[in-house]
Amino acid sequence: MSEGKNVRDPEQLLRLLTEQRDLYVRLRELSEQQRTLISSDRPEQLLNILRERQSLVGALARLNEQLAPFRRDWEGLYARLPNDCRERANTLLGEVNALLRVILQADKEDSAMLSARKQDVAERIRGVSDAQSANSAYARQAGPAAARPAADLTG
Numbered sequence: 118m119s120e121g122k123n124v125r126d127p128e129q130l131l132r133l134l135t136e137q138r139d140l141y142v143r144l145r146e147l148s149e150q151q152r153t154l155i156s157s158d159r160p161e162q163l164l165n166i167l168r169e170r171q172s173l174v175g176a177l178a179r180l181n182e183q184l185a186p187f188r189r190d191w192e193g194l195y196a197r198l199p200n201d202c203r204e205r206a207n208t209l210l211g212e213v214n215a216l217l218r219v220i221l222q223a224d225k226e227d228s229a230m231l232s233a234r235k236q237d238v239a240e241r242i243r244g245v246s247d248a249q250s251a252n253s254a255y256a257r258q259a260g261p262a263a264a265r266p267a268a269d270l271t272g
Contacts, residue, residue, distance in 0.1 A: 127202040130187050130194075134209040137180050141216035144173050148223045155230055 147170050154163040187194060195203060 127198050127206075130184075130198075131202060131205055131209070133180060133184050133187070134206055134213070137177065137184070138209050138212050138216070140173055140177050140180065141213055141220070144170060144177075145216050145220050145223075147173070148220050148227075152223060152227055152230075155227055155234070 147166050151163065151166045151170070154166060195206070198206065
């Protein structure tokens with residue numbers, strides 16, 4: 118796409134930026150649902166959210182390719198945009214950046230929460246394993262006496 122085409126078609130740029138913002142809004146919504154599902158221990162639904170998020174990331178990657186020609190000479194292009202388009206583009210870019218910061222922070226916190234839950238489950242499993250080991254050791258120590266009927270123990 119040539120520079121002249123980009124300047125003559127600022128509406129396409131705004132359409133792409135609006136689509137990008139809308140995808141990030143949906144990604145943020147899924148991030149909020151993800152947090153709820155992590156807290157409520159519903160792995161099946163969490164996997165569905167993660168699949169949907171992956172689909173949105175794919176759509177964002179494709180959109181990024183469509184925006185690439187606009188970014189090649191962004192400063193020059195931005196300076197040549199009509200004022201109303203420049204303001205709208207600036208607003209959309211600000212919204213995208215704010216949404217991205219929120220999503221990244223939430224993902225960082227969710228990752229920490231999942232890590233803590235993983236550690237908790239590992240400790241519980243170790244506790245169960247330790248209890249089973251103790252029971253096995255007790256059974257070995259009790260040996261044949263534990264296996265004899267109570268009547269045999271009295272006499």
